[in-house]
Amino acid sequence: DTAVSQTPKYLVTQMGNDKSIKCEQNLGHDTMYWYKQDSKKFLKIMFSYNNKELIINETVPNRFSPKSPDKAHLNLHINSLELGDSAVYFCASSQKGAQGYTFGSGTRLTVV
């Protein structure tokens, strides 16, 4: 059983389109995250949700909207995709009192 699963694994789309990436964790963790990894492999946090509540919203364009229907799911919707949105997006989860995050295997988004 995959602990943190993201779909799709690969996403190729045209500029201007709207797309969603889904994330689910079966670890019972309270907190979920989205990170963006650029072409140089640099990782930046985008959002964090704790029990469906938005905790962290770093300086991310309004075109990015996370949605957490329940604490096991955190989806990322992106409107009006731009070339610069091409990256690998990682979902992660964590539990208070435990150390570190558990990461999904990433979604490689390519905007053409």
Added chain:
Amino acid sequence: GEDVEQSLFLSVREGDSSVINCTYTDSSSTYLYWYKQEPGAGLQLLTYIFSNMDMKQDQRLTVLLNKKDKHLSLRIADTQTGDSAIYFCAESIIGDDKIIFGKGTRLHILP
């Protein structure tokens, strides 16, 4: 502000020890982490150390923390080809809910 710095590349011969270094700026860090990312994969937590410790050993991995200098290192003994990956240093901050990652050190193993 929060910042984690590490060199971007390291080449090591197979069988030698690899030492990956990292510096961080926030003195209120609680935990410091090492993550490994293999090509095309997500990040895997390798080990972590609480900021009041100075050393942790786990099989081939040794983590050293110099809190005064805000310096963290990861030593991999007897480096193997399977150790080839990007290694991320990261810190979590007291009262904050996020982990800050360094830019990653790409470890290349020479035959």
